[in-house]
Amino acid sequence: MNGRSGVREVRRVLRGHGRRIASAAALALAGSALALAQPLLVKRVIEEAGAGAGTGGTLALLIGLFVAQAAVAAVARYVLAxxxxxxVLDLRLNLVDRLLRLPMRTYDRHRVGDLISRAGADSTALRLLISEGFTDAVTGSIGLAGVVALMVWLDPALFLVVLAVIALGSLAVASVLRGIERASLHAQRATGAMTAELERALGAIRTVRASRAERREAQRIGAEARTAYAQSVRVGALDAVVAPSVMLTINGSFLLVLLVGGMRVADGSGSVAELAAFLLYMLYLMGPVAAVFQALSTMRQGLGALRRINEILDLPAEPDAEPPHAEPRPAKEPSAPPDVPVLEFRDVWFAYEPGRPVLRGLSFAVPPRGHVALIGSSGVGKSTVFALAERFYDPDAGRVLFEGRDLRTVERDVHRSRIGLVEQHAPVLYGTLRENLLYAAPDAGPDELDRAIDLAHLTELVARLPRGLDTEAGEHGAALSGGERQRIAIARSLLTRPRLLLLDEPTAHLDTVSEVALRRSIRRVSRECALLVIAHRYSTIRAADHVVVLDGGRVAATGTHDELLATSDHYRFLTRAQQSREASSLRPS
Structure with missing residues (x-):
């Protein structure tokens, strides 16, 4: 990132905060003006003392200016901070909002741990750039401008001496700052990689423990940590050069001014009062110059984090506004005619990667009521059908319709409010059981909650938990069994009263008793809305009103269970293979 692009990045972050920055700058300017007036009063005191005049009034004014300057400077720094x-808060909020709204393809390409690192470690590093680097830059620049103006007014020749020395020091510091930015970016990237590796290991901690892989994972994560350490040490080493270089520059210029100015006083071409004032300004110059150089160093360190954050902010978010070609949304959504499918795929083609289609002209329909099973071997596109139905992705070709309307003409949020989704792994969020159940419908009343609990056969679970619905579910639902998590996810979806409920193998984690109860629930729910179920178990397939068989990204056969047994060789092969697997799993070892 070059200097010009870095300035643009910082200006982008500061956009919308101009009024506050201007107020803080005005206070800093007032504090600098009070400070810069003090050497002039010292000059006047010396001249009055030399002339035999009284100095009490000037000394009192000098003390007053000193106290006022300290107070104003403190307020200015607080306002700037x-x-x-x-x-930084606005940036973090924007970043979190963008991370939650990225298109699914973006999550496919990025590691979750690295994205979390950008919201955590990178935004913390950016805090230094804004709250410290920016503060020092503003106050230092204002003070520097005032000191330079008065030094030029007092003695242009001596100022040229100071300028020459500072210019030489600046050239040396500039190369160091470029190295700081590069090392800081590498350090932030290594920190992001470390967070991603840690998230990977902790997300599968039981597998890690069972595989005795703790040492290997620690070495893997440690390698990234050591890279971040090495780059951070490099940043520290380079940053350590900045302050001594600045002090050496200022002290060198101070000695030169003292030497040249003293010689001029000695030969009568200059006065002691003017030299004293100029030397005081030299002392005042140390603060602003040091602040500006340190601010540049801090900002260079933060630019690496800012670059990583802006990489996310520059990514397009999933559109959540009404598309330009969308149909006007009526005040009340009309019900579709009873003969219109709730979901229909028409010649749909879709690929996650170019040239490797998962769906190849898929066409099928789901009626407004009833239970449809979607079956097929692994990789034929069943989960992709759910992703397109939820509009996590849009088809590459063909159309997906919901109640007769192309999904691309419907606002995503409105569409998703009509669909319930139960994933196979049934994620349960950290929090109470009540919070998990109400997650998709936070305004649902007690009667609706009781109804969903009853439909999902959770009544017994809630009754035996120590705090009922207010029991903590644990991290990732660790306090619950797989079957319990599955039923919680079903109840959560039912609370929204969806027109279509998508179930990804809902009986995968249930015992026989719970499976029978859930099948009764599914039958009851299918009378209220449509059910599209990815099914693997033979019992789940047989219970469906209609079966859609996928093979190679296309529909291989459709019909009832009995019809397909009679007409489809592929269906018979799939069901026999599943029956064989289920029988093997029940056979004692």
Whole structure:
């Protein structure tokens, strides 16, 4: 990132905060003006003392300016710091919002741990850039401008001496700052990779323990940690050069001014009062110059984090506004005619990667009521059908219709409010059982909640939990069994009263008794809405009103269970293979 692009990135972050920054800058300017007036008063005191005049009034004014300057400077720095924290907060909120709204393809390409790192570690590093680097840059620049103006007014020749020395020091520091930015970016990337590796290991901690892979995972994560350490040490080493270089530059220029100015006083071409004032400004110059150089170093360190954050902010979010070609949304959504399928795929083609289609002209329909089973071997596109039905992706060709309307003409949020989704792994979020159940319908009343609990056969579970619905589910639902998590996910979806409920093998984690109860629930729910179920178990397939068989990304056969047994060789092969697997799993070892 070059200097010009870095300035653009910082300006982008500061956009919308101009009024607060201007107020803080005005306070900083007032504090600098009060500070810069003090050497002039010292010059006046010396001149009054030399002339034998009284100095009491000037000394009192000098003390007053000193106290006022300290108070104003403190307020200015507080306002700047608060403004900086506000900027960082806005950026973090925007980043979190964008991370939650990225298209599914973006999540497919990025590691979750790295995305989390950008919201955590990178935004923390960015805080230094804004709240410290920016603060020092503003206050230092204002003070520097005032000191330079007064030094030029007092003695242009001596100022040229100072300028020459500072220019030489600046050239040396500039190369160091470029190295700081590069090392900081590498450190942030390594930190993101470390977080991603840790998230990977902790997300499968039981598998890690069972595989005795703790040492290997620690070495894997440690390698990234050591890379981040090495780059951070490099940043620290380069940053350590900045402050001594600045002090050496200022002290060198101070000695030169003292030497040249003293010689001029000695030969009568200059006055002691003017030299004293100029030397005081030299002392005042140390603060602003050091602040500006340190701010540049801090900002260079933060630019790496800012770049990584802007990489996410620049990614397009999943559209959540009404598309330009969308049909106007009526005040009340009309019900579709009873003969219109709730979901229909028409010659749909879709690929996650170009040239490797998963769906190849898929066409089938789901009626407004009833239970449809979607079956097929692994990789034929069953989960992709669910992803397109939820509009996590749009088809590459063909159309997906919901109640007769092309999904691309319907706002995503509106469409998803009509569909329930139960994933095979049934994620349960950290929090109470009640919070998990109400996650998709936070305004649902007690009667609706009781109805969903009854339909999903959770009544017994709630009754035996120590705190009922207010029992903590644990991280990833660790306090619950697989079957319990599955039923919680079903109840959560039922609370929204969906027109279509998508179930990804709902009986995969249930025992025989729970499976029978759930099949009764599914039958009851199918009278209220449509059910599309990815089915593997023979009992789930046989219970469906209609079966859609997928093979090679296309529909191989459709019909009832009995019809397909009579007409489809592929269906008979799939059901016999599944029956054989189920029988093997029940056979004692």
């Amino acid at each position: 608060r403004t900086g924290e506000g900027i």
